[in-house]
Amino acid sequence: MKNFLKVVIFSVLVVVFYTLFANKYIPSIKPSPPPAEAKLDLGAMTMEQFIHLGDEIFHGKGTCELCHNPVGGRAPLLDQVGKTAEERLKDPRYKGKAKTGEEYILESMKEPSTFVVAGFGVKGTNDTQSPMPVVTSGAIGLKDFEVDAVIAYFQNKAGVNVTVELPKEAPSAGAEETAHVMVPAKTPEEVVTKYGCGACHKIAGQQGALGPDLTKIGAKKNKEYLRRAVINPGAEIAAGFPPGMMPPDFGAKMLAGELEMLVDYLAKSK
Ligand code: HEC
Ligand code: HEC
Known part of the structure; x- marks a missing residue:
C-alpha cells in the first residue's frame, strides 16, 4: 500500500512537472510558440542552460564546427581544450597575455594569431598566422556573453571546473537578436x-x-x-x-x- 501511494504521488509530480516545464525544455509536438514568449532571459539562466547555449553556438552560429571537426583535419579538435588550454601557456612559443585557461580560450577567439597550434598555421607563415577568423567581430560577431557560453561549454566538456560567470543581466542592445539560438x-x-x-x-x-x-x-x-x-x-x-x-x-x-x-x-x- 505504501509503495502504491509512492507511485501515485510520483506520477502526480511527473504530470505536474511536465505540465509546467515540458513546453519550455522538451521539443514539443505542438507548433512552436511565437518568439516573443520565448525571450532569452540572460539574468535568470542556470549554468546548465548557459553551457547548452555554448553548445548551440559552437555547432551553429559560431561556425566553429566548420573547421573544428574530426573529418576535415583543418583545425585541432576542441573536446579537451577546456583542460589543455593551460598547457598552452607553458609552451615556449606562447607570447600572449593570458594567465589562465579561460583567458587562453578567450584570446584564441579574439586574436587567433596570438598563438598558433603547431602545424595549423597558414601555409608559408611557419605557424605565425592562424587561418581562424576573429569570431568576436565581422560576420560571426559573437557577443561577450556568447563567448563566455562557449568557454563554459568547453570546460564542461573537458570535465574541468567552469570558471566563467553567468551573465548577470540581459545586455540591452542586441541581446534578443542573438538570443535566437534559444528561440x-x-x-x-x-x-x-x-x-x-x-x-x-x-x-x-x-x-x-x-x-x-x-x-x-x-x-x-x-x-x-x-x-x-x-x-x-x-x-x-x-x-x-x-x-x-x-x-x-x-x-x-x-x-x-x-x-x-x-x-x-x-x-x-x-
Ligand atoms: C575557418 C576555420 C575555423 C573556424 C571557423 C574556427 N576555428 Fe578555431 N581554430 C582554427 C585553426 C586552424 C586553429 C589552430 C590554429 C590556431 O591555433 O589558431 C584554431 C584554434 C582554436 C583554438 C585554440 C585550440 C588549442 O588547442 O589551443 C580555440 C580555443 C578555437 N580555435 C576555438 C574556436 C571557436 C570557439 C570557434 C567558433 C566560435 C572557432 N574556433 C572557429 C580554425 C577555425
Ligand atoms: C558537420 C557536417 C554536417 C552538418 C553540420 C550537417 N550535416 Fe547533413 N550530412 C553530413 C554528411 C557528411 C552527410 C552524408 C553522410 C550521411 O548520410 O550521414 C549528411 C547527410 C545529410 C542528409 C542526407 C542526404 C542524402 O543525399 O541522402 C540530409 C537530408 C542532411 N544531411 C541534412 C542536414 C541538415 C538539415 C542539417 C542541419 C540541421 C545538416 N544536415 C547538418 C554532414 C553534416
Missing part, C-alpha cells in the same frame, strides 16, 4: 542557420562542401527519408560520404515545429 526559428532558412547545416551542406544559399548538396534533394528523397536523415543520420549513409560526420543530436535539439518546416523545405527543393 524557435520562424523560417526554414532560419532553421538552417540556427543549426549550422550550411557549414557542411549546400543549402539555402550556403555553400558547405563536406556533405551532400541538398539544393535538389527533394527530387530524389521523400519526407520520411529526409526526416530520418536529419534526426537519425546513422540510419542510412548517403553514398560516397563518410558515416559519423553529420551531428547525431539534431533530433534532441530541434523543436518539432522547426524539424517539420525544414523537412517541408527540403522536400520542395527540386
Whole structure:
C-alpha cells in the first residue's frame, strides 16, 4: 500500500512537472510558440542552460564546427581544450597575455594569431598566422556573453571546473537578436542557420562542401527519408560520404515545429 501511494504521488509530480516545464525544455509536438514568449532571459539562466547555449553556438552560429571537426583535419579538435588550454601557456612559443585557461580560450577567439597550434598555421607563415577568423567581430560577431557560453561549454566538456560567470543581466542592445539560438526559428532558412547545416551542406544559399548538396534533394528523397536523415543520420549513409560526420543530436535539439518546416523545405527543393 505504501509503495502504491509512492507511485501515485510520483506520477502526480511527473504530470505536474511536465505540465509546467515540458513546453519550455522538451521539443514539443505542438507548433512552436511565437518568439516573443520565448525571450532569452540572460539574468535568470542556470549554468546548465548557459553551457547548452555554448553548445548551440559552437555547432551553429559560431561556425566553429566548420573547421573544428574530426573529418576535415583543418583545425585541432576542441573536446579537451577546456583542460589543455593551460598547457598552452607553458609552451615556449606562447607570447600572449593570458594567465589562465579561460583567458587562453578567450584570446584564441579574439586574436587567433596570438598563438598558433603547431602545424595549423597558414601555409608559408611557419605557424605565425592562424587561418581562424576573429569570431568576436565581422560576420560571426559573437557577443561577450556568447563567448563566455562557449568557454563554459568547453570546460564542461573537458570535465574541468567552469570558471566563467553567468551573465548577470540581459545586455540591452542586441541581446534578443542573438538570443535566437534559444528561440524557435520562424523560417526554414532560419532553421538552417540556427543549426549550422550550411557549414557542411549546400543549402539555402550556403555553400558547405563536406556533405551532400541538398539544393535538389527533394527530387530524389521523400519526407520520411529526409526526416530520418536529419534526426537519425546513422540510419542510412548517403553514398560516397563518410558515416559519423553529420551531428547525431539534431533530433534532441530541434523543436518539432522547426524539424517539420525544414523537412517541408527540403522536400520542395527540386
Ligand atoms: C575557418 C576555420 C575555423 C573556424 C571557423 C574556427 N576555428 Fe578555431 N581554430 C582554427 C585553426 C586552424 C586553429 C589552430 C590554429 C590556431 O591555433 O589558431 C584554431 C584554434 C582554436 C583554438 C585554440 C585550440 C588549442 O588547442 O589551443 C580555440 C580555443 C578555437 N580555435 C576555438 C574556436 C571557436 C570557439 C570557434 C567558433 C566560435 C572557432 N574556433 C572557429 C580554425 C577555425
Ligand atoms: C558537420 C557536417 C554536417 C552538418 C553540420 C550537417 N550535416 Fe547533413 N550530412 C553530413 C554528411 C557528411 C552527410 C552524408 C553522410 C550521411 O548520410 O550521414 C549528411 C547527410 C545529410 C542528409 C542526407 C542526404 C542524402 O543525399 O541522402 C540530409 C537530408 C542532411 N544531411 C541534412 C542536414 C541538415 C538539415 C542539417 C542541419 C540541421 C545538416 N544536415 C547538418 C554532414 C553534416
